[in-house]
Amino acid sequence: MPLNPTAASLHAATLRAALLVVGSEVLSGRTQDANVQYLAGRLGEIGVPLVEVRIIPDVAERIVAAVNELRAAYDHLFTTGGIGPTHDDITSECVAAAFGLPWEPHPEAWALMAPRYAPGEFNAARQRMATMPRGARLIENPVSIAPGFSIGNVHVMAGIPRVMQAMFESLAPRLPRGRPILARALHSPDIAEGTLAAGLAAIQARHPALELGSYPFSRAAGRGVAIVAKGTDAAAAEAAIAEVAALIASLGGSSVPGEPAP
Amino acid sequence: MPLNPTAASLHAATLRAALLVVGSEVLSGRTQDANVQYLAGRLGEIGVPLVEVRIIPDVAERIVAAVNELRAAYDHLFTTGGIGPTHDDITSECVAAAFGLPWEPHPEAWALMAPRYAPGEFNAARQRMATMPRGARLIENPVSIAPGFSIGNVHVMAGIPRVMQAMFESLAPRLPRGRPILARALHSPDIAEGTLAAGLAAIQARHPALELGSYPFSRAAGRGVAIVAKGTDAAAAEAAIAEVAALIASLGGSSVPGEPAP
Numbered sequence: 016m017p018l019n020p021t022a023a024s025l026h027a028a029t030l031r032a033a034l035l036v037v038g039s040e041v042l043s044g045r046t047q048d049a050n051v052q053y054l055a056g057r058l059g060e061i062g063v064p065l066v067e068v069r070i071i072p073d074v075a076e077r078i079v080a081a082v083n084e085l086r087a088a089y090d091h092l093f094t095t096g097g098i099g100p101t102h103d104d105i106t107s108e109c110v111a112a113a114f115g116l117p118w119e120p121h122p123e124a125w126a127l128m129a130p131r132y133a134p135g136e137f138n139a140a141r142q143r144m145a146t147m148p149r150g151a152r153l154i155e156n157p158v159s160i161a162p163g164f165s166i167g168n169v170h171v172m173a174g175i176p177r178v179m180q181a182m183f184e185s186l187a188p189r190l191p192r193g194r195p196i197l198a199r200a201l202h203s204p205d206i207a208e209g210t211l212a213a214g215l216a217a218i219q220a221r222h223p224a225l226e227l228g229s230y231p232f233s234r235a236a237g238r239g240v241a242i243v244a245k246g247t248d249a250a251a252a253e254a255a256i257a258e259v260a261a262l263i264a265s266l267g268g269s270s271v272p273g274e275p276a277p
Numbered sequence: 278m279p280l281n282p283t284a285a286s287l288h289a290a291t292l293r294a295a296l297l298v299v300g301s302e303v304l305s306g307r308t309q310d311a312n313v314q315y316l317a318g319r320l321g322e323i324g325v326p327l328v329e330v331r332i333i334p335d336v337a338e339r340i341v342a343a344v345n346e347l348r349a350a351y352d353h354l355f356t357t358g359g360i361g362p363t364h365d366d367i368t369s370e371c372v373a374a375a376f377g378l379p380w381e382p383h384p385e386a387w388a389l390m391a392p393r394y395a396p397g398e399f400n401a402a403r404q405r406m407a408t409m410p411r412g413a414r415l416i417e418n419p420v421s422i423a424p425g426f427s428i429g430n431v432h433v434m435a436g437i438p439r440v441m442q443a444m445f446e447s448l449a450p451r452l453p454r455g456r457p458i459l460a461r462a463l464h465s466p467d468i469a470e471g472t473l474a475a476g477l478a479a480i481q482a483r484h485p486a487l488e489l490g491s492y493p494f495s496r497a498a499g500r501g502v503a504i505v506a507k508g509t510d511a512a513a514a515e516a517a518i519a520e521v522a523a524l525i526a527s528l529g530g531s532s533v534p535g536e537p538a539p
Binding site: 039055072101175212 | 298301302303304305306307308309310311313314315316317318319321326327328329330331332333334335339361363364365366398400401402403406437439458460470471472473474475477478481488489490491492493494495505507536
């Protein structure tokens with residue numbers, strides 16, 4: 016049976032990233048993940064679009080398998096979570112195992128961390144945060160010192176959003192960049208997706224290098240549909256959005272450029 | 278090299294679920310997913326813990342491959358997103374392709390939807406929402422009519438949180454149930470994870486049927502660490518949390534039962 020084709024251009028981008036969230040607390044519903052959205056936005060800006068996220072528990076064999084699968088499939092793999100000092104923080108040693116590398120004290124991390132503690136307080140648990148796959152390159156943590164690291168194309172970061180964001184911004188300048196992914200949007204409070212669908216598909220077909228998405232929303236500010244054109248060519252995205260505005264007008268609806276109010 | 282063992286008991290639960298988020302808009306950072314947390318909490322309550330989430334784009338081959346991998350690996354697979362009327366809504370036909378089933382008008386869905394529209398308005402785009410894998414069982418949508426469906430162990434739901442939640446609650450009574458996953462927590466404003474780590478590992482070792490997690494937090498209300506014991510045995514979880522409270526006190530810290538204020 017034929018599958019409805021959809022614009023897959025972004026997903027064939029030159030550089031593509033995946034994110035592995037090591038997070039039993041996200042899978043139990045205790046924690047609302049906040050890292051996916053931040054990384055997704057920033058990775059789009061630097062032209063390394065995020066094309067897969069996996070959330071798995073803090074279980075060694077699951078982490079090792081996911082790291083190996085995702086680092087082979089994508090240009091960059093980011094991980095968040097599981098690099099603290101407690102027994103459930105096992106991401107670092109699992110990444111070492113995935114690469115088949117020794118997991119050993121990292122001299123630079125050790126030198127950063129050890130002087131921060133009173134005598135005797137840089138204990139075995141905290142020493143684990145300075146233990147990394149051999150050859151790891153540190154990712155600076157200006158918030159709470161204990162660094163993340165890169166090994167090969169895998170970038171291991173903390174799970175606490177404020178720390179993760181600081182780590183990502185430390186790392187970003189040394190990541191290879193692609194063309195930034197741009198988005199242009201408009202929203203309509205008074206057109207139904209089902210009315211718009213045929214015309215929208217025709218516009219998508221005329222712009223195969225863009226990804227045209229339709230997102231109904233229902234918020235305190237009202238209901239409606241948001242149309243988003245994404246791609247690397249701003250003029251093309253603007254042209255497609257102008258065609259969508261004309262389509263909506265031709266169907267008797269109205270539209271406003273930009274995102275709907277949150 | 279030895280991998281630090283962690284309690285994997287929940288992940289060996291009798292019934293286990295995965296969630297596939299079909300969501301280019303989540304991967305671009307445009308939308309903050311809200312479905313993972315809701316489903317994670319509800320699935321824990323009915324004893325079918327969520328043990329993997331994948332977020333992938335609205336690209337046919339990616340959806341087909343992920344559905345086949347996850348439905349084989351877990352007892353239940355839930356999907357959210359991609360079942361509207363527009364060109365980028367392709368989850369339904371991809372699930373049919375994954376099962377090797379015809380994707381065809383579903384008489385019951387058709388009968389629900391067709392009468393809702395004025396003559397001529399149940400157009401080709403809207404008819405797609407009543408087109409499903411042969412043999413699908415509907416999941417009622419009390420919010421906006423267009424139903425989801427179950428086929429085999431795969432449950433296909435909408436992406437809009439309010440609609441997804443209504444669909445899940447329609448579906449829940451017919452899902453097989455396991456023992457509910459319970460959590461007991463305490464938080465401490467004045468103990469460091471690195472101080473607690475060794476004692477916590479010992480408590481985890483004494484309670485192999487529980488999953489003991491340590492989650493540092495940094496919020497407007499203050500910083501600290503939350504310790505969570507999860508499992509199916511409330512008395513065991515309470516006992517473990519009491520041991521953690523005693524450990525924290527022995528290290529000169531204080532703790533309060535329950536979650537930290539958000």
